Every structure is written in structure tokens, then in C-alpha cells.
Amino acid sequence: MEFWECQKRCGVESDLKIARDLPDDTPDFILAMLSDFENEAAKFCFSGAKGRVLDAGCGNGNLTLRALKSDSAKDRATEFIGMDFSRNMLDRAACRAADSPRAAFLQGSVTNLPFQDRSFDHVVSSGVLTCLPDSEAAALALQEFYRVLKPGGVLVVDFFNCVSHYTLIRKHLFRESIKPPEYVSPSEFRKCLENAGFQVQTYHGFDFKPCQGYLFMSRWRSVVDPYFFQEKLSSHLERRIIPRLPKTNLLGYRIYVKCIKK
Template sequence: MINYDKSATQAIERSYNTPDIARQRLETLKSLALNVGEHVIDIGCGTGFLVNEMAAVVGESGHLAGVDFSQDMLDVAAQRCDTLPQVTLRQGSAESLPFDDVSFDAASCTQVLLYVPEVESAIAELARVLKPGGRLALIETDWRGLVLNSAHSSLTDRIFNAFDEYVPNANLPARLIPMLKAAGFGAIKVDAIPIINTSNSPANFSAGSLAWTADVAVKSNKVTQDEANQWLADIDSKAAAGEYFFCVNRFLFSAVKL
């Protein structure tokens, strides 16, 4: 698992406060169809946006457990949820959840499994802590489908190929359905949640994502700093000319534990 420090936590906080990701959270909530009094777990809860919103639905008679590998993330989540007695935040790994069997009515897991070396173990843990009939919402991204207006297509490929090597399990969506079935999930449904930006405003998801991906490629020695700067400068010039275009698909997997 990747442990986000304070700087990375601040970047995540900005990214997940964008309208793009707010819409993603609404789709997750709609998929889970939570009820008052239910017990819910959010694996990879980050800075607590979704935990906060789900806690409001289940109310004080329910329970919302947030788990994250990064204590810096949890510190921000604790501030966000400090007035919600129904929220418990725990440090832990998706591969070894610190909860008893059949503890939860519903579970969410957003952009976590790509960082987990043993994906099947993490999905088995999700199944373990869910009650029979428990609902699951998983979100992962397929960066291979990225659409980006860039004058440097080969450089774009090199930068995103570096990201694929940076995480243990990039581009998971195509492989998730058989994994879910093997872990005892059924009623599997998949919905695309496209993120489309036509400007690189800081209020959009893509601005920070592209800068972060370029930084990963430099640190992985897949491109030079000059190449990364050239790539980002071209993207900025496209934006200044009104020619900016970014689109990537995230996929929401809904399932029920049989």
C-alpha cells in the first residue's frame, strides 16, 4: 500500500473537493441505497468526504467505519467528522480489515484496489466483513482509455505507462467481475462515471491529476524533468487557446454478497 504524507493528503483533499468527484460520491450513495440505522464501512476513506456523507444518511442509530492506511489522511477525516458520533476511523489495510465477520450492511471502496498487491485478498476481506445480502460499491479507473488533447502523444503514453508500473494493479476494471464472482458476490452491475474536463482550472479533477502523474513518471525515471515540463507546458498552452480536453472513465461496480 502507498502511504500518503501531509503534502499528498492536501492534494487529495483538493482533488476530492472538485465537482467531478462530488458527482462520483453521489453515484456511490445512490448505488448503495443506505438506510437509517445501517452499519457501513468505507475502505480507503481518505480525508473522509464519503464517510461524512454516508454518516448523515445512516444517522446516529447507524455506524460508519472508515479505514485508511495513511494516518495523515485519517487526521483530516477526523476533523471533518468530529461532530458525528456514529463515525469510527481506524488505520488499517484493505487486505486485513480490523473488524469481525459479517459486521456491515454495506461497503464502499474507491480507488484503493489498484494500490493493493493482493487484490483477491482484499475482495475476500470485503466479503468477510459484509453480512449476507450486504451491498458493495467499488470504483476503479481505466487510464488506458484516457483522452487528452496533447501535441506529444508518445510522451503521454510514456507518462501513463509509468503510472501503470508505479501501482501494483493498474487498469483493474476489465478484471474485476470474475474476481467478485469468485469471492461470492452476485447481482454485479457496472456503470461508467466519465470525468470530462474542458479546462484545466484548479477546480477540475484533471489539473492536479496530470501534474501528479508527470511527477510520478519523473521519479520513476521514465521521462526527464524537461520532458515532463514540456508535456505540461503544451497542456497549459492548449488550455490558454481554449483547446483543452481531458476525459477518463471511472467504473462503479455494484454487487451483493450472496
Template sequence: MVDVKSLQKQELEFWENLKKSGEEIDLRYARDLPDDTPEFILRMLAQFEREVAKFSFGGCSGLVLDAGCGNGNILVRAMSQTCSKKPIKERIRYVGLDFSRNMLGMAALRSKDASFAQGCVNHLPFKDETFDRVVSSGVITCLPTVQDAMLSLAEFYRVLKPGGILVVDFFNQQSHFTWVRRTLFKEAINPPEYISPSSFKSQLEDAGFKLLTFRGFDYKPYQGYLFMSRWRSLVDPCFIQERFSSFVEARVVPKIPGISRFGYRIYVKCVK
């Protein structure tokens, strides 16, 4: 029997103990990557965050909740972007929520204009119909059970105004990358961390949302983190997979949007 409380505690401990990163965005700290992570990996992650910020915050105005804001990486990327020729930071009022004080502290250092609250995504400390948009990036995948994921979707629905937008992501159980991991590396690829696009759509619909659009990211062909391997100086398999993934994202996805559903990580935009 899974002990949900202790799983949540482990998760919280992980984020509480993540290295402090100061005011600079340092992806190595934000994602707990080794100090010798190659530049091309950091470039790839930075590009991913910029694109996620554009997808998540593009076109929004009013009061926005970033549920599970972490150290504010997406916030900082979003605030430096413009939408309809107006800086996003002038269009929105940003509220960041996280259950880790450590992560909130890092996020707060980065933006003097934003507000922050400590709390859990499946029990949000806000009144019904408060927000124009809720963005939750990389958080549902951290929750210990499917019930927690469903609860948090219900909470996002509750705090959104009618017609409000939710942007949320999941790890695609049916991407080629997860298939490789399941079949070759015998990894457990199960909900809530990994879920199929159709099951995630059903969960969103059960919570009351209507799907608007989605965007896949990360088309890496095989197991990541090989850059830590001893073959690295010879030929870096991770470099090849980074080039492949960037190529698909930049050249193929815009022309054939359906390819998005093969992304390892899928961001979904839906409406209340």
C-alpha cells in the same frame, strides 16, 4: 522482482505526508493538487465526489464500512445527502478505516458521529459478517500487487453480512483515455492500478460477489493535468476536456447507461 513491502511503505508515506487540511473540505489538499488549480477543476472534482457518494451510499442503512476512507471527503458528501426522504446520516452507522493516521485524523475532524479504525484493507480488523455495506473508493487502485487486490476483495466479502453490498472502483484499462496514455505517452497501464472491466468482474466473482450495477465516471478525452502547462492562459485544453466529460456524464450516461463502461473510473456495486 517487486518489493511489495517497500511499495506499501512508500504508499503509506505518501498519505502520511499529505498536507493537513483542517475542517474545511479542500479538494486541493485532499488530492494534493497545486494551490493554483483552476476553479473549474475543483468544481468538476466536487461534482464527481457528490455523484460517487450518491452511488455508493444511496439506499443503504445499518453498519457501513468505508475501507480506505482517506480524509473523509466521500463521508462528508454522503452525510449531507438524503435517501427515501431521510438524511443518510440517520440511516447508517459509519465506520471509516484507513492505514494512515494522518488521513484518519482529517476524517475524524469532519464527523463527530462516525467511528474510525486504523488498519489495512487486505487484513481487516473486524469479525466475519459485521457490515451491511462496504464502500472502498480509490483504494484498490493504490495497492501494489494483484494479489493484494484479490486479498482485499476477499476481506470485504468476509466482513459483509450475507446479502450485504460492496461498492468498489477501478481504473478502466480499456477507456479511450488510458488508450491515449498507453499509445501516445507510452505509460504502463497495468493491473492492479488499471484493469479491464471483464477482468475486474472475474476478480469480484472469484471473491464470491455477484455484480449488480456499475457507473462510469470521468470521460476526459486525453492526458489530464495540462492545466499546469504554459498554454493555460492562451487556451486551456483541460477546460475543453472538463466540459466534454461533464457533458457525457450529465447528458449521455443517463440515456445510454452502456456508455458507462468507457469511463476512466468505474464504480461497481455487487452483492454477497
């Protein structure tokens, strides 16, 4: 909670630097890459969304703001509710969505949703299960998503893949701690979803590059930037290769899953 409450920068413009608290001198290609990722993630998360839509752990509204503007959701979704446990993040989201009458924001926790049973048609929770303290909290959140969805409703959630090449390098070469609920394997995550009563429909994997780039970019800014090349490689794989071979989505570092409440 403290971490999210002290994200200080705020503004009305939907500028990625503000939304993500990036340094002012972040290179343009990094901004373009992040913007592509968020557009593509929002497209997957909200495609086919209709009726009442919940963005659980909406942060500063990155994905909801994109959905409000997208053709796939804007005509069929009647109401977007953004919920987050951080008042600071919610204020930023509400500020950015001030001119969208169909969006509302309220405070609450994914482990104890402040909504009635079967009150949503579509629930999205991006980058949130991975922030929870343990696997029990993540399981509780999945139960809560199940409770508030109508039968046949859609849930989209994501996880970091503990068996992606990049995670394995970090674990075995750099001895980093790779633990649930932040990192799980695709089969473990599928099991958690099925235990909560969901039926998995599709996956969308992101980030196929050899190692994470933008977090470390400042080290390389003055020389030829190896991250530029790996971003290009990763986006080529994401756009040209992965869509032709659906199973390769499961090799991504970050994976979104779309499932249905049975």
C-alpha cells in the same frame, strides 16, 4: 504508506484544495468539476446504504463526509466507520467529521480487516484497490470485504479501465505502463468480484474526456485552456448521454461497481 503519511496540509474546513492537496491557485472550474465528481461518486457509493457502513481506505473522509450529509444514507445508516492504514489520513478525516457523532475512524489494512465476520451491511472502498501493490493483494482485499459483509450486503469498489480510450492512448502512444491491479478491464474486474463471491449489480463510469486534465492544468493557465473544453464535453456526456445508454458506463476511465454478497 509513505506517500499518504507525508500529505501534510490539514484543516477543519471541508475545502477540496486541502482535501486533495491542490495548489492554492487551482482554477474554480477544476474545483467545481472535482466537487461534482465527488458528489456523484458518493451518491452512487452510498445510495441505499443502511445499518453499519464501512468506508475501507477512507483517506481524509471525502466520501464519508458527503454520505453523512446526504439524504439517501443519513437516515438509514446508523453508523459510519472510516478505516485507513495511514494515521495521517485518518486524523484528517476525524478532524473533518468532528461534529458527526455517527462517524468513527480507525486504523487498519484492507488486506486484513480488523472486524468480525458479517459485521457490516454496506462496504465502500474507493480509490484503494488501485493503490495496492499487486493483484494478489487486491484479491485478498475483496475476500476480506466479503468476509465482513452480512449476507445480502452491498459492496461498492472502483478500478481504472485499461481499455478506455484515454488509457489506450497512454499505453500505445506514450508507452506508459498500464498494469493491474491499478488498471484492469471491466470483464477482468467482474471476474475478480465473482471469484470472491459477489454478484455484480450496476456500474457507474466517470471521466469520458480525451485526456486527463487537471493534473496538467498549470501549463495552460495563461492561454485559452483546452482542458476547460474537454471538461465541459465530458460532463455533458456524463450527465446527458451515459445515463440513457447504461452500457456506455463501461467506456469510462474510472468505473465504480456495485455488487451484492451472494
